[in-house]
Amino acid sequence: MESAVKPKKALGQHFLIDESVAERIASTIDPWKGIPVLEVGPGMGVLTKYLLAKGHDVKVAEIDGESIEYLRYNFPELNGRILDADFLKIDLSALYPDGKNFGVIGNYPYNISSQIFFHVLDYKDQVTVCSGMLQREVAERLAAPEGTKARGILSVLLQAWYDVKYLFTVDENVFNPPPKVKSGVIIMTRNDVTSLGCDERLFKTIVKTSFGQRRKTLRNSLRGLFPAGVPLPDSPLLALRPEQLSVAQFIELTQLVSSAG
Template identity: 80%
Template sequence: MKRNYNKPTQGGDVRPKKALGQHFLTDESIAARIADTLSSYKGLPVMEVGPGMGVLTKYLIASGHDVKVAEIDGESIDYLRYNYPELAGRILDADFLRLDLAAIYPDGQKFCVIGNYPYNISSQIFFHVLDYRDQVVCCSGMLQREVAERFAAAPGTKARGILSVLLQAWYDVEYLFTVDENVFNPPPKVKSGVIRMVRNGVTDLGCDERLFKSVVKTAFGQRRKTIRNSIRGMFPAGVPLPDDPLLSLRPEQLSVAQFIELTNLVGSSR
């Protein structure tokens, strides 16, 4: 259906929608800092997720990035089309989670992903990025601080979890800075964090990737238990568990390399 485009008034015509998890960033200096997380990748195209009223978009364009944006909010799309003529033909009226990014960037083209991500689907967004890890060289942006800290958590820290391991298997993840609640409309109830993920040199984990995911999820599913107790059910019945020091640790203590080693232990018993 064709939309009617009325002239939007600056800052007033796009209403933040709770159902879409929208909290519009109002601090220009923070938007500039987030855009700058891609300063080393100006030769690559950029996909921005959920641009809203373009507070981040304007700095990406000003920095010379080749930007496309994915947005599902009709009011935001109208606003962007009117205020950012540079985006003509580059606004995707689509759910990022349903986009075939390989079709948008064909022939294995490398690109970056950035956004002020909706809190309610941020984990799903990063899982979607992970599906295109051979093309997404860098992924950065802002999300709920607790989730951002989890993504970047090192072995031995309380925040470490399933996504920490699955993302860090393929990306170097860095927590960059914290953003207070009062720079959003409406203000969220929690602080936000900005992270950057840069593709590492791993092309093959050295284990069965599907089993790796299963081992990680099973181990963290009972994170208070030692590995020996949490993954016992992954070994065939009647087969004694190997006498390996890894099994005496808890999941948050293991590095990616140790989870790969653990996966191979499970795989060799089958």
């Protein structure tokens, strides 16, 4: 067996060493055995072996050369299925052509976890399920409902298209090396929404602008999106702060801004 991979700080690697946690994470996508699965950052394959054992059609994306060599040596069944590539730069629609649905899973590097979920969102029409582990604070943010302080840009953008659930917390001591924070496992399943019923680009702009000045009321943070010199609409939504709004209210706000223009 090829020797264990040394964790690399620059890549944000914290290898999970608790088999029971690995199996529990892999089990999150058990109901979706009919679709292929892309694992992000498999490292030494602690999740991969359970995904393969469960019969999933697995591909893995890894940028660490040492990890790739380890996987090739220890998982011959991954022959032709290891992508030596940065997940954030992969054209997922080319990897799964003809609009084929697929799932994404991983023990995501803390330093790029938000970017990973933005990338998943770009392929929302194909990514049926996405689960995995990331920094607890970020995991809680993705699942945060309206009215909570943890709610942020990704909370709203993801929840517009996915049902997001925080599943469980993972302690620091099950990793090598142990991170300085706890981890959280989430699952996102695609909802039935096919259209938001508003200008989606403007919707994103409004969400990002709102949370960019989250201490301000929406009347103040969004003033620049309304035509100059035109009085702002008399809407109770504008008296709120962004974390107080549901996805439906952000859609209503987008329609309000559109009609004012």
